[in-house]
Amino acid sequence: MKGFLPICRRDMEERGWHELDFVFISGDAYVDHPSFGPAIICRLLEKHGYKVGIIPQPDWHSTKDFDRLGKPRLGFLVSAGNMDSLLNKFTAAKKVRHEDAYSPGGQAGHRPERATIVYCNRLRELYPDVPIIIGGIEASLRRMAHYDYWSNAIRRSILVDSQADLLIYGMGERAILEIAADLQQGVEVANIQDVHGTCYRVPNKDYAWDYIELPSFEAVRKDKKTFAEAFKIEYLEQDPIRGRKLLQQNDEWCVVQNPPAMPLSEEQMDEVYGLPYMRTYHPIYEKAGGVPAIKEVQFSLVSQRGCFGGCNFCAIISHEGRIIQRRSHASLIREAKILTHMKGFKGYIHDVGGPTANFRRTSCDGQLKRGTCRGKPCLSPEPCKLLVADHSDYIKLLRELRSLPGVKKVFVRSGIRFDYLLLAKDDFLYELCKYHVSGQLKIAPEHISDRVTRLMGKSNCAVYLRFVEKFRRMNERLGKKQYLVPYFMSSHPGSELSDAVELAEFIRDMGYHPQQVQDFIPTPGTLSTCMWYTGIDPMTGEKVYSAKSYEEKRMQRALMQYWLPKNHEIVRKALHLAHREDLIGFGPKCLVRPRRETRPAKPAKKV
Incomplete structure (x- = not known):
C-alpha cells in the first residue's frame, strides 16, 4: 500500500x-x-x-x-x-x-x-x-x-x-x-x-x-x-x-x-515528529470502521515528553522520565500546517501537550547537568525551592499556533498541573481560559484526603480549592461560563473507607456529579503498586493500608457516584461500616435516603 x-x-x-x-x-x-x-x-x-x-x-x-x-x-x-x-x-x-x-x-x-x-x-x-x-x-x-x-x-x-x-x-x-x-x-x-x-x-x-x-x-x-x-x-x-x-x-x-537513555535534544525531538507519517490507520481497517484510538490524536500535537509531576500511580517516571524534552516551535508549526490540509480537519487543533501540557521546560535549571534530585519530588507535598514555574514559552507557542491560517481554535486537553500553574507569575490562566478551553477543563485532583494525596504524590485539597476559586474569578472576569471537570480515584493505597466518605462529602458540597471515576489499578512499575502489594511505602518504610477486597473497592467507587440509584444499597452499607449513619436520611447533607421498609399490607375492610 x-x-x-x-x-x-x-x-x-x-x-x-x-x-x-x-x-x-x-x-x-x-x-x-x-x-x-x-x-x-x-x-x-x-x-x-x-x-x-x-x-x-x-x-x-x-x-x-x-x-x-x-x-x-x-x-x-x-x-x-x-x-x-x-x-x-x-x-x-x-x-x-x-x-x-x-x-x-x-x-x-x-x-x-x-x-x-x-x-x-x-x-x-x-x-x-x-x-x-x-x-x-x-x-x-x-x-x-x-x-x-x-x-x-x-x-x-x-x-x-x-x-x-x-x-x-x-x-x-x-x-x-x-x-x-x-x-x-x-x-x-x-x-x-x-x-x-x-x-x-x-x-x-x-x-x-x-x-x-x-x-x-x-x-x-x-x-x-x-x-x-x-x-x-x-x-x-x-x-x-x-x-x-x-x-x-x-x-x-x-x-x-543499563542506566536510562539520555533525553532527546530539541533537534532530535523535531526529527522524530517530522518523519513522513501517513497520520492515519492502514486502509485494510476501513471495512471494520477504522481504529478508534486515532480519533483522539489525529488533530493533536505532541509538544513535549516527560513529567516531573511525580504522581506515584503513574508509570511515566519509569518510562519517559522526569526530565522534560520538548519540540521547537518551528517543528510544531510545520505539523500544524500539515493538519490544516488533512481530510476531516475543521479548523480545530484538539490538543497541544504531553503527559502534562503546561510543562515546557525542566523543573529547574541544573537538571540537565546533574540529573533529577534523588528521592526528592519537584512538586509535592511542597514545591521545591529551586522549581522554576514558567509558562512563557508555552504561551508564545499557543499564540503562534492559533494565528495560523485555517486554524479556528487551539484546545488544551492534556493534563494541566494546577499546583504548578498557581506558582507561576504569568498570564497562562488568562490565555487558557480565554482561548484554549472548550467550555470544560479537565483536571485531576484525584482525591481530597491529605493522607491519600500525600501517598499519591499530589497536592492537597487546599491547593485545589485555591485553583477552583482562581479559575472561577478568571472566567467571571472574561464573561465566560466555563467549568472544571475533576477526575477522582478510588481505592488508592492509603484510602480507607473514611477517606472515601470524605471524598463523597466533598463531591456533594462542590455540586459535582462525576460521570467517569477511576478505580486504582496496580499496574507494573509504579510506586503506588508497590505500596498496594507490600503495604509499605518504599520511600519511607511506613505501613500503608490498601482496600483489596472486591466489596470494599466497590464501596469506595460507589461513594464517588452516590446519587446513582444502582449505588444506593452499597453506599448505605459503606456508611454503616464507616459509622456515618448521619449521612443516611432526608437532610440536605445526606448522601442517600434510608432503605424503604417492606410493610405488611393492611387487612381489607369488611363490607
Whole structure:
C-alpha cells in the first residue's frame, strides 16, 4: 500500500525488496501516526536507511502469520502495543473489557494476554537464531521482577520469560538506532551490552561489572519488605545522568539494566515528529470502521515528553522520565500546517501537550547537568525551592499556533498541573481560559484526603480549592461560563473507607456529579503498586493500608457516584461500616435516603 510500510509480501515486491532488515511485531493495529510507538520506531529506522516492515496483531495460534514478511536480516522488534496487554484486556475488577480502541472497529480479542511473551515464543519456534528486541510499555515496566495484579503474583523479568535477546525500556529512539548500527556492523546481539535504556541477560554476575545488585527474584517473591527495598533502589536510579547500572538474579539468568537513555535534544525531538507519517490507520481497517484510538490524536500535537509531576500511580517516571524534552516551535508549526490540509480537519487543533501540557521546560535549571534530585519530588507535598514555574514559552507557542491560517481554535486537553500553574507569575490562566478551553477543563485532583494525596504524590485539597476559586474569578472576569471537570480515584493505597466518605462529602458540597471515576489499578512499575502489594511505602518504610477486597473497592467507587440509584444499597452499607449513619436520611447533607421498609399490607375492610 503506497505510503505505508510493508505489511505483506506484495508490499515488499512493489518496493523491489526481497528481504527486510527488521520486522516489527505489534499488538496494536497499524496506525502510522507519531502518537503510536511502533510507527515512530519503524519510521526512524526507515529514515536511517533500514528496510522495515510491520506485522500488526498477528494470529498467535500458530507461527504462520509471523512468517508473513519472511526472515529479517537483522532482527525482530516486538511490542505489545501502546498499552500493557493485560490492562488492555481487564478492568480493575478483573472483568474482561469488551472494547479495544487500538484494534479494528474497537473490537476486543485481537491480541493475546501477555502479548510480548506470546509473540516472542512464536518467533523462537520459527527462527531460533534471529535476534529479538522487545520494547513498548509492557516490556518497559516489566523489565525486572515485578508484581502482576492479574495473577496476584511476583513474576520474573519479561526478558527472561519472553526469551528475547534485548529489552529497550523507556522511549526507545536512541537505543534502537545504536542497536541497529551494531547489528549492521556484525556485532553479535549477545555482545550488545553498553546501550543506555536497555536490559540484557547474562548467565551469572561474573559477566557484569560496576553494578548495584538488587535482591533476587526469589527473594522479592518470598518477602514483601524485600520487594519494597528492591523497588526503592530501582526507582531511585531512574535518571539518565546520575542513574547506575542494576543487576538482578532471575532464576537461571541475571538481568542487567543499563542506566536510562539520555533525553532527546530539541533537534532530535523535531526529527522524530517530522518523519513522513501517513497520520492515519492502514486502509485494510476501513471495512471494520477504522481504529478508534486515532480519533483522539489525529488533530493533536505532541509538544513535549516527560513529567516531573511525580504522581506515584503513574508509570511515566519509569518510562519517559522526569526530565522534560520538548519540540521547537518551528517543528510544531510545520505539523500544524500539515493538519490544516488533512481530510476531516475543521479548523480545530484538539490538543497541544504531553503527559502534562503546561510543562515546557525542566523543573529547574541544573537538571540537565546533574540529573533529577534523588528521592526528592519537584512538586509535592511542597514545591521545591529551586522549581522554576514558567509558562512563557508555552504561551508564545499557543499564540503562534492559533494565528495560523485555517486554524479556528487551539484546545488544551492534556493534563494541566494546577499546583504548578498557581506558582507561576504569568498570564497562562488568562490565555487558557480565554482561548484554549472548550467550555470544560479537565483536571485531576484525584482525591481530597491529605493522607491519600500525600501517598499519591499530589497536592492537597487546599491547593485545589485555591485553583477552583482562581479559575472561577478568571472566567467571571472574561464573561465566560466555563467549568472544571475533576477526575477522582478510588481505592488508592492509603484510602480507607473514611477517606472515601470524605471524598463523597466533598463531591456533594462542590455540586459535582462525576460521570467517569477511576478505580486504582496496580499496574507494573509504579510506586503506588508497590505500596498496594507490600503495604509499605518504599520511600519511607511506613505501613500503608490498601482496600483489596472486591466489596470494599466497590464501596469506595460507589461513594464517588452516590446519587446513582444502582449505588444506593452499597453506599448505605459503606456508611454503616464507616459509622456515618448521619449521612443516611432526608437532610440536605445526606448522601442517600434510608432503605424503604417492606410493610405488611393492611387487612381489607369488611363490607
